[in-house]
Amino acid sequence: xxxxxxxxxxxxxxxxxxxxxxxxxxxxxxxxxxxxxxxxxxxxxxxxxxxxxxxxxxxxxxxxxxxxxxxxxxxxxxxxxxxxxxxxxxxxxxxxxxxxxxxxxxxxxxxxxxxxxxxxxxxxxxxxxxxxxxxxxxxxxxxxxxxxxxxxxxxxxxxxxxxxxxxxxxxxxxxxxxxxxxxxxxxxxxxxxxxxxxxxxxxxxxxxxxxxxxxxxxxxxxxxxxxxxxxxxxxxxxxxxxxxxxxxxxxxxxxxxxxxxxxxxxxxxxxxxxxxxxxxxxxxxxxxxxxxxxxxxxxxxxxxxxxxxxxxxxxxxxxxxxxxxxxxxxxxxxxxxxxxxxxxxxxxxxxxxxxxxxxxxxxxxxxxxxxxxxxxxxxxxxxxxxxxxxxxxxxxxxxxxxxxxxxxxxxxxxxxxxxxxxxxxxxxxxxxxxxxxxxxxxxxxxxxxxxxxxxxxxxxxxxxxxxxxxxxxxxxxxxxxxxxxxxxxxxxxxxxxxxxxxxxxxxxxxxxxxxxxxxxxxxxxxxxxxxxxxx
Numbered sequence: 001x002x003x004x005x006x007x008x009x010x011x012x013x014x015x016x017x018x019x020x021x022x023x024x025x026x027x028x029x030x031x032x033x034x035x036x037x038x039x040x041x042x043x044x045x046x047x048x049x050x051x052x053x054x055x056x057x058x059x060x061x062x063x064x065x066x067x068x069x070x071x072x073x074x075x076x077x078x079x080x081x082x083x084x085x086x087x088x089x090x091x092x093x094x095x096x097x098x099x100x101x102x103x104x105x106x107x108x109x110x111x112x113x114x115x116x117x118x119x120x121x122x123x124x125x126x127x128x129x130x131x132x133x134x135x136x137x138x139x140x141x142x143x144x145x146x147x148x149x150x151x152x153x154x155x156x157x158x159x160x161x162x163x164x165x166x167x168x169x170x171x172x173x174x175x176x177x178x179x180x181x182x183x184x185x186x187x188x189x190x191x192x193x194x195x196x197x198x199x200x201x202x203x204x205x206x207x208x209x210x211x212x213x214x215x216x217x218x219x220x221x222x223x224x225x226x227x228x229x230x231x232x233x234x235x236x237x238x239x240x241x242x243x244x245x246x247x248x249x250x251x252x253x254x255x256x257x258x259x260x261x262x263x264x265x266x267x268x269x270x271x272x273x274x275x276x277x278x279x280x281x282x283x284x285x286x287x288x289x290x291x292x293x294x295x296x297x298x299x300x301x302x303x304x305x306x307x308x309x310x311x312x313x314x315x316x317x318x319x320x321x322x323x324x325x326x327x328x329x330x331x332x333x334x335x336x337x338x339x340x341x342x343x344x345x346x347x348x349x350x351x352x353x354x355x356x357x358x359x360x361x362x363x364x365x366x367x368x369x370x371x372x373x374x375x376x377x378x379x380x381x382x383x384x385x386x387x388x389x390x391x392x393x394x395x396x397x398x399x400x401x402x403x404x405x406x407x408x409x410x411x412x413x414x415x416x417x418x419x420x421x422x423x424x425x426x427x428x429x430x431x432x433x434x435x436x437x438x439x440x441x442x443x444x445x446x447x448x449x450x451x452x453x454x455x456x457x458x459x460x461x462x463x464x465x466x467x468x469x470x471x472x473x474x475x476x477x478x479x480x481x482x483x484x485x486x487x488x489x490x491x492x493x494x495x496x497x498x499x500x501x502x503x504x505x506x507x508x509x510x511x512x513x514x515x516x517x518x519x520x521x522x523x524x525x526x527x528x529x530x531x532x533x534x535x
Contacts, residue, residue, distance in 0.1 A: 019115050026086040026111055033078035033089055035458040037071050040093075040107065042453045043420050044068065047469040048273045051344035052487045053100055060487045065099040086111050102486070103246075104417035104470035108462040125401065127498035130513075130525070133401040134498050174508045177201075180226040186210060186219055186248075189226030191233065192508065197515040201226070201235040204507075205256070208248030216363050219252055220371075223259050227378045237519075238379045239511055240386040243397060247412060251365055254354055258366030261381070262374035265324050268352035269475035270415040271482070272314050274338030274345035277449045284430040285315040286332030312426060314416060314471055320350030324477070328353060341482050349475050349482060385518055393518055393531070395495045397510075403527050413485040416472035421464040427453045495526040 044050075044067060054066045074092050083089040090109035097107050127134040173190075180189035186209070190202040203226060210216045230238070250268075257266045272278060313319065317335040321328050329335035329350065338345040355368040364371040385393045427450045434446045461467050473484035497517065503510045517525025 014115070020087075023087040023111055023115075024085050028078070028083050028086045028089050030078045030081055030083065032458040033083065034075050037075040037078065039452070039455070039457050041068065041071055042277075043423060043467070044071070044469060045275055046273065046278065046418070046423060046471050047100075047105060048271070048346075048414070048471060048473045049100070049102065049484055049486070050273070051342045052484055055343065057483060057487055062101050063099075065096075067096065067100060070096040070099070102414065102470055103412040104414045104468055106466065106468045108466050110460055110462055113462045124504055125499060126501055126504070128501065130498055130500050131527075133403065135401070173204075177226060177229050180222050180229065182215070182219055182222050184210075184215060186215070187222050187226075189222070189229065190508070190511075191235065192512055192515060194512050196519075197237075197512050199234070199236040200239060200511070200515045201230045201233075201237070202239045202241060202511050204241045206242075206244040207246060208250070208252040209246070210249055210252065213363065216249065216252070220255055220363070220366075223256055224375070227259055227375060231375070231378050236379070237383045237515060238385070239514055240384065241507075241511070242386070250352070250415070251354075251363070254352065255365045255371075258354075259374060260377070260379070260384070262367065262377055265354075267324065267477035268354075269349045269477055269479075270320075270352070270472040271347045271349045271475060272472050274336060274347055277453065279336060279338075280445065280449050281426050281430045282315045282317075282332045282336055284433040285312055285426070286317060288433055289316065289318060290331075312429070314418070315426075317350075319353040321353050322348075322351070324351045325354075326351070339482075346473075346482070385514060393494050395493060395497065395514055395518065397497060397499060412470075413474055414470035414472070415474040416470065417468050418471045419465050420467040420469075423469075424454060424464065494531050495522050497525055497527060 047067065050067055052060070054064060054069070056062070056064055074089070074096070077083060077092070078089060083092075090112050093107060093109055094112055097105060123136055125134040125136050173188075174193075176188040176190055180187070182188065186207045187203070187205050190204065192198065192200040192202065203223070208219075210219050254266050254268065257264070315332070317329040317332045319328065320335050329348070334348075335350060336347050338347060354365040366374050382393070385395055430450060431446055431454070434442050474486075475482050476485060476488065479488075495518065497513070499510075500513075503513070513525065518531065522531040523529050
């Protein structure tokens with residue numbers, strides 16, 4: 001049997017009507033549904049943006065949404081027997097999550113995720129001359145449903161490359177500069193070859209999501225080797241392509257910034273939502289950190305307990321600086337506060353301690369530790385083309401068939417996504433700390449505040465690892481209002497361009513279009529023929 005035939009057998013195509021009939025036939029236990037909503041609320045209280053979603057500032061375009069109020073309404077509907085089946089109950093939860101428009105806020109319900117929608121062809125938005133508004137290609141755009149476990153979008157976006165420096169990460173990509181291609185395709189560097197763009201280099205960063213310590217080091221070294229090659233080959237202009245980048249480890253963003261701009265310190269403000277449960281967890285974790293001495297932090301077993309398998313960094317006041325490159329907070333209480341902001345409670349703003357390598361003792365961010373001696377700046381900011389940073393020319397590609405300017409930064413701007421499973425591990429570690437205190441009052445408080453979080457859900461989602469909240473906001477430096485970045489007015493891109501047919505088959509063609517179009521002042525390239533939207 002051919003592999004394609006095997007795939008058809010394993011994942012038979014189903015009619016939407018058949019899938020809908022199956023899903024709406026699953027009954028709902030309304031008592032468990034009410035209990036489930038309360039269980040979800042225990043985790044969603046960690047979502048940092050609840051008050052801003054409920055009452056967004058004027059700069060935020062999407063409609064307001066009351067997440068906790070929405071859960072109360074769903075609970076009321078379940079208690080009154082309004083839901084006829086599991087499908088309707090889960091659909092309301094799904095719609096509530098979607099209303100937040102936050103890629104860090106996820107709750108994949110069990111039933112809705114037993115089937116996935118797959119498109120047999122890729123739809124593309126194309127302008128045939130680069131000037132006229134694009135049309136959406138619809139050839140054979142047949143939708144069908146596949147019986148399949150839930151999948152991670154990041155796995156679809158990942159590059160498939162070998163470790164060879166002469167491999168090409170995507171069909172249509174050129175051969176990268178030797179030594180600059182990450183084996184997993186997270187980052188790779190290129191030199192354009194056409195005469196008009198011969199002084200242009202391209203740094204393609206498809207993801208910051210390295211998964212191992214070694215991958216992080218290879219990522220950092222690939223950027224370093226790329227910039228060194230740019231200097232030795234006298235490249236003057238740089239394109240940084242992050243169109244495929246869905247995020248990942250924030251340390252890579254800081255390190256890459258420092259390698260590009262070695263004299264500047266990147267802004268990295270963050271804070272957490274303050275409430276009783278998070279305060280209790282922070283108190284217990286900080287007590288362990290306070291009692292530990294320098295020898296403990298050199299002990300591999302102790303470090304494994306801290307860093308192994310779960311995320312506790314939001315509670316580490318020692319790594320939260322009062323100001324960028326300044327002193328850290330002296331205690332959990334000093335960092336925690338809380339402060340009253342926008343009708344909710346929050347911690348003080350902290351800044352990432354770039355000199356702290358975290359669980360990877362071999363990794364130092366650019367400008368610190370064994371990476372203190374950074375290479376001199378290779379490219380002037382005015383000669384860098386990027387979609388998501390100030391002091392450079394910002395370009396966005398594609399979009400809806402209109403001529404409106406687009407934001408330079410898209411997607412999620414939250415600082416820290418955390419899974420339900422990691423929250424449970426935080427809760428259980430706090431329980432271990434409480435047990436060591438042998439204090440019945442403390443144990444009773446843990447049971448009251450954290451016991452419900454430690455319990456299993458009445459109705460399981462697909463996986464606790466796939467359920468997330470945005471635990472820490474990103475706060476702009478010197479923003480007295482302390483408004484999360486995703487609720488502020490994002491600057492507009494300096495130039496927006498439409499894709500043309502050849503862009504679909506050659507990324508090098510796209511890069512050349514960008515380089516030559518920006519060099520020409522945007523004429524016949526940017527949709528309004530000029531650079532510099534009012535931002």
